[in-house]
């Protein structure tokens with residue numbers, strides 16, 4: 001097997017006396033959809049926030065494409081090609097759909113002050129716009145380009161969040177509970193988009209508490225419970241794993 | 257008429273009106289026009305700062321930094337006044353850059369308080385140091401703008417009309433620069449930082465860097481407005497850039513609204529006219545800060561989106577009344 005794209009090693013996060021993530025290690029291979037699951041309170045969001053640079057880990061290491069990224073601020077992690085989305089529909093609600101995605105192209109086409117004032121950045125602006133339109137088309141949002149992001153229906157808002165995240169052609173995206181609040185049809189469409197994204201070469205790490213939702217989607221799964229690694233394997237292996245069944249059905253009040 | 261030429265015509269009409277305006281005013285009104293022009297730059301620079309979502313209470317002091325710097329540079333070196341004004345602007349930007357390191361460790365309310373404290377420290381330095389700042393009495397006999405003979409017209413900048421023309425050109429250029437910045441991808445990043453700083457950061461935007469940049473740019477323009485003021489009135493002191501002045505800036509910005517480029521300009525123009533015609537006419541001039549505070553509260557209560565929202569509403573109605581074909585045909589997808 002090739003070297004993993006994302007590698008989490010002995011990752012630990014303490015909030016005061018509470019150890020939310022406890023010496024967690026797992027790898028994500030390039031070109032796969034990897035699920036990080038576990039009952040509510042298992043530490044998934046905390047792990048996610050550490051990988052994306054939102055939290056600074058108490059201990060342990062994270063490497064991306066062989067390079068250490070733990071402790072880097074979020075925009076530096078993004079610039080290395082690892083971009084996250086947010087758990088709820090976090091968008092620039094006051095901006096148009098196309099402007100939302102243009103923000104996403106920021107890394108590809110960083111603005112330059114003097115060139116912008118003198119109007120010497122036409123080529124870069126056009127290229128950014130083309131890329132933004134391409135990203136919108138990919139997620140089937142092209143016809144909504146001029147709408148206000150805050151006025152889109154929920155499913156489209158989630159797709160827009162992914163369009164923003166992928167606009168700068170990241171190598172990997174992190175998705176936090178992307179199916180929450182979606183109906184069956186929206187869920188099915190979102191899964192299709194994820195498969196399409198994977199086919200375009202993007203590695204996907206999904207954090208999800210509803211195990212059934214992502215069984216059919218993931219190539220491999222890491223299960224967490226009480227901050228620790230509980231099990232790892234293919235969806236079929238995870239489904240049969242007695243420890244996983246126990247964690248979901250017995251151990252916690254939030255059985256899925 | 258095609259849209260482009262209608263715009264050109266509109267701008268031309270505005271330019272002519274602005275050039276002819278002093279002819280319609282009395283001498284004292286012409287003086288007020290000079291202050292108004294300078295204040296348009298001041299409040300517009302404040303809006304640039306607020307684009308990233310942080311409201312500073314140090315803007316009046318930063319304006320003063322530009323004023324003091326430009327006045328002192330001409331005194332020490334005899335530098336040509338318009339150039340020293342640029343030095344003033346750069347000094348204000350540099351001071352803002354240094355201040356931004358501690359200040360942008362804070363956000364929201366704490367930033368507000370921090371910016372106020374930083375400003376008060378600068379004002380204390382002005383008061384404390386007789387040399388070079390002149391202490392509480394400030395600087396007097398500041399080098400005036402030298403006369404200029406352009407052949408067709410001899411500009412004596414002691415006259416408000418002539419200084420107004422000079423300020424108009426300077427402020428016009430600055431507004432154009434700010435407009436270009438806001439309409440660029442950089443302006444979009446400012447807006448992104450304002451509306452959702454987490455998502456902006458996740459998109460690779462250095463949020464703190466952009467907040468600092470907006471602060472530094474805005475401070476440069478505010479510094480220039482201070483320098484324009486200093487070389488016109490000829491005397492400045494720490495009181496010229498105190499809390500009262502900051503309240504005026506806030507009132508102009510909030511009453512006008514900050515979501516459009518023209519909102520704050522509308523605010524300062526309307527309130528200045530109100531001030532001069534109504535307050536001065538009725539002899540309430542002394543109570544200006546009090547009345548401004550009152551107007552501020554009224555506008556927050558009854559016009560929370562500012563005067564600009566009235567204009568936006570009127571334009572929306574006008575568009576409905578006279579529909580134009582959409583400039584770009586929307587592509588409909590199956």
Ligand SMILES: Nc1ncnc2c1ncn2[C@@H]1O[C@H](COP(=O)(O)OP(=O)(O)O)[C@@H](O)[C@H]1O
Nearest residue numbers: 015018020038039040041042043044045046047
């Ligand atoms: N910022 C925080 N401060 C203190 N405790 C937290 C914080 N974030 C999460 N926790 C705690 O850490 C544990 C793991 O939370 P989280 O990572 O959100 O779990 P999950 O996403 O798997 O539901 C929970 O007990 C939660 O209460």
Ligand SMILES: [Mg+2]
Nearest residue numbers: 041044045046
């Ligand atoms: Mg969670």
